[in-house]
Amino acid sequence: MKTKLFLLLLLLFLTACSSKKNNDNIIVLSGASMRAPMEEIKKMYGKISDDNILINYGGSGELCAQIKLSGEGDLFVAHDPFVPWAAEQGLIDKWTTLGYLDTVVVVPKNSNINSFDDLAKPGIRLGIGDTTYSTSGHVVKNALKNAPFGNEIMSNVVAQSKGHQTRCNYVINGALDAGIVWKAVAKTFDDKLKTIPIPKKYIDSITSATYQESDLKNIKVAVGITEKSKNNPAVNKFYDFIASNKNIFTSFGYRQ
Amino acid sequence: MNNYTKKFDLILAIPLLLYIAVIIGLILSAVVKITPETILSVFNNSAIWNSAVRSFVTSIISSLLAILVAVPAGYILSRKRFFMSDFFDSVIDLPIVMPPLVIGLCILLFFSSTDIGRFLDRGLVQWIAELTGQKTNSSGLFIFNVGGIIAVQFVVGCAFAVRVIKSGFDELNSQFEDVAMTLGATPLKTFLKVSLPNTMPAVIAAAVITWARIFGLFGPIQLLCGTMRFKTEILPTTIYLEYSIGNLNGALVVGVFMILTSIITLTIFKKIGGKTL
Numbered sequence: 044m045k046t047k048l049f050l051l052l053l054l055l056f057l058t059a060c061s062s063k064k065n066n067d068n069i070i071v072l073s074g075a076s077m078r079a080p081m082e083e084i085k086k087m088y089g090k091i092s093d094d095n096i097l098i099n100y101g102g103s104g105e106l107c108a109q110i111k112l113s114g115e116g117d118l119f120v121a122h123d124p125f126v127p128w129a130a131e132q133g134l135i136d137k138w139t140t141l142g143y144l145d146t147v148v149v150v151p152k153n154s155n156i157n158s159f160d161d162l163a164k165p166g167i168r169l170g171i172g173d174t175t176y177s178t179s180g181h182v183v184k185n186a187l188k189n190a191p192f193g194n195e196i197m198s199n200v201v202a203q204s205k206g207h208q209t210r211c212n213y214v215i216n217g218a219l220d221a222g223i224v225w226k227a228v229a230k231t232f233d234d235k236l237k238t239i240p241i242p243k244k245y246i247d248s249i250t251s252a253t254y255q256e257s258d259l260k261n262i263k264v265a266v267g268i269t270e271k272s273k274n275n276p277a278v279n280k281f282y283d284f285i286a287s288n289k290n291i292f293t294s295f296g297y298r299q
Numbered sequence: 300m301n302n303y304t305k306k307f308d309l310i311l312a313i314p315l316l317l318y319i320a321v322i323i324g325l326i327l328s329a330v331v332k333i334t335p336e337t338i339l340s341v342f343n344n345s346a347i348w349n350s351a352v353r354s355f356v357t358s359i360i361s362s363l364l365a366i367l368v369a370v371p372a373g374y375i376l377s378r379k380r381f382f383m384s385d386f387f388d389s390v391i392d393l394p395i396v397m398p399p400l401v402i403g404l405c406i407l408l409f410f411s412s413t414d415i416g417r418f419l420d421r422g423l424v425q426w427i428a429e430l431t432g433q434k435t436n437s438s439g440l441f442i443f444n445v446g447g448i449i450a451v452q453f454v455v456g457c458a459f460a461v462r463v464i465k466s467g468f469d470e471l472n473s474q475f476e477d478v479a480m481t482l483g484a485t486p487l488k489t490f491l492k493v494s495l496p497n498t499m500p501a502v503i504a505a506a507v508i509t510w511a512r513i514f515g516l517f518g519p520i521q522l523l524c525g526t527m528r529f530k531t532e533i534l535p536t537t538i539y540l541e542y543s544i545g546n547l548n549g550a551l552v553v554g555v556f557m558i559l560t561s562i563i564t565l566t567i568f569k570k571i572g573g574k575t576l
Contacts, residue, residue: 104544112547168438175528176544201438204525205543218411218442 067094067277072110073120074103076144076207077264079231080295081120087291088284094277102205104176110134110269117272118282122178122225123258126265138267139286142297145226145262146182146246148239149214156221159241162199163192170202170210170222177205182259183223186245211236230296264297326558329551337548347553350532354514357445357533361452362510365460369505373464374494378473394458402454403519410441410523445531447524452513459512460505467501468494507568514561 073081078100085096101109103121107129110116119126119135122144129135150156162169172180180203187193202219204210207228213219215235229238246260266285272278293299341347376388394402410416421439428435440446471494479489495502517535524531526540534557541549 102543105542108542108544108547173526176540202443202525203527213411216408216411217417218407 067275069094069096069118069278069281070116071096071098071118071120071281072106072116073098073100074106074122074125074264075100076122076225076228077120078208079227080292080297083291083295084285084288087288088281091284092280094281096281103178107134114271116269117275117278118285119267119269120264120285122264123262124178126267130267134270135267136270136273138265140263140265141285141289142227142264142292142299143261144179144264145296145298146179146186146223146241147226147229148221148223148241149211149229149232149236150221150239151214152235152237154220154237157239159190159239159245160192162221163195165195165199167199168201168218168220169196169199170204170213170219171200172207172210172223173203173205178262179207179223179225182246182262185247185259186241189245189247190242225296227292227296264292326555329555332548332551333555334548338552341549341552346528346532347537349529350534350537351556353445353448353531354533354535357448358452358510358514361449361456361513362460362506364449364453365457365509366464366502366506368457369460369464370495370502372461374468374490376461377465377468391458391461394455395462399455399516400518400522403451403522406447406451406454406519407442407523410447442523443525443527443531445524448520448531448533451519451523452516455516455519456509456513460509463505463508464498464501467498467505470501471497503568503571507565511561511565515557 071081081098085098088094088096099106099109099116103125106116106119106121107125110119110129111132111134119129119138120141121129126135126138130138148156148159148162156162156164156167161167171183172178174180174184187197190196202210202213204213207224208231210219210222210224211228211232214222215232223241226238229236243260266282268278268282289299372391376384376391408416410420420441421437424435424437424440428437438444441450475493475497476489479493480486484492515535517533517539520531520533521536521539526532526536528540532540534553537553538550538557541547541553
């Protein structure tokens, strides 16, 4: 009886390990902020192709390190500066822009914060991206340098963190009164949070970001093919499919 | 010893040797990547020292707090039978079996969305400031603050301490205590002069296990306190931050530093604890 059970488990294990050989596996490394549009694209692609799309979400910088270390991954989806940076290092063969990210303030629906300048009120608990380790943190730091109440707002920052979904969750459960996140991420929390735009005039066009000069007014999201998969027809087909469906990104709050 | 059992022992030793090879191999695969330059560049950064000090101070405070709670708790659970004592005993196991991230999430929700939690996190500081007539711009005690690191470490670690100390009291024959009391010692004196000294090895073992468990804890702390340099950064946070910007070598140096300090601390405690560990 025990042997039979063991054999059954072994069989289960082996079936779980072996993937269907007739279809291609396409591994996509995607920044976590791009989850909503990428899931939509994956669903659409599933209707026209049998290829298995496996998407690994993570911080854009971590994924960059992962490509470098493991040499795995077929496509890389990330915001500035990571795709061009990866291309510079020879990790990415070609890439194309899918849309641009704007930053917004998110507050609970019933909040009395109604404008960007309201963030300067004393006692507000504000969360922003890490000003050293994240792109959105750079944008915010830059905007606060130019905003009239920048110093007051900066002194209300109680948390610098990575991950935009996490920051939205902090606002929802009350750990923060307001958070600054990508507009595209805020859109997925539409039912619980209201958004306040950050005046564009506060954001400089060019300033230094994590790895290189970036245009902070136009943070782009791009998809790139890794060096190892540049000649793989299945990967190229999916790459073209993403590139020709930029409207999906637009519908999730990315600017074209 | 005859040849027959020797062969048998050798066969039994194979899994042990394999596992030891795995452990040492894993540590070596990190160590060989490290160059003297990366070590220098990592330790020239004041953020690392800041995070190392915060790691040690918080984990030691949390371990001491855990022991303070676990000694009386372990004694009561071991010696007394009372209403719902079995239920209490099972509740103590919850932090051990609960996924650490779930614990972190519960602590975050407690401090952010319950009235009593919000008071402890933010109201308390304001209240004390108003009482003493001072102004404060404190952002609170726990969420995104060092207090949160200690809170998480305490909740996770204390369960281990209670378990170990309770089994220490379980092994001590209660007749010693009975004899002390028939000789006229008060319950307090009996506890301090008989029960506690005889369970000291278990208390030290509990301190070591608790510290080892919480020193490397990261997930729930990241959830509650974030990953802020010079504010809530502990050594696992440093590893995470360095890795997140692709600085693998920096992350490895800090990792090996954590392994070494853990080994040294455990060795010192084992010397203090004698054969009991």
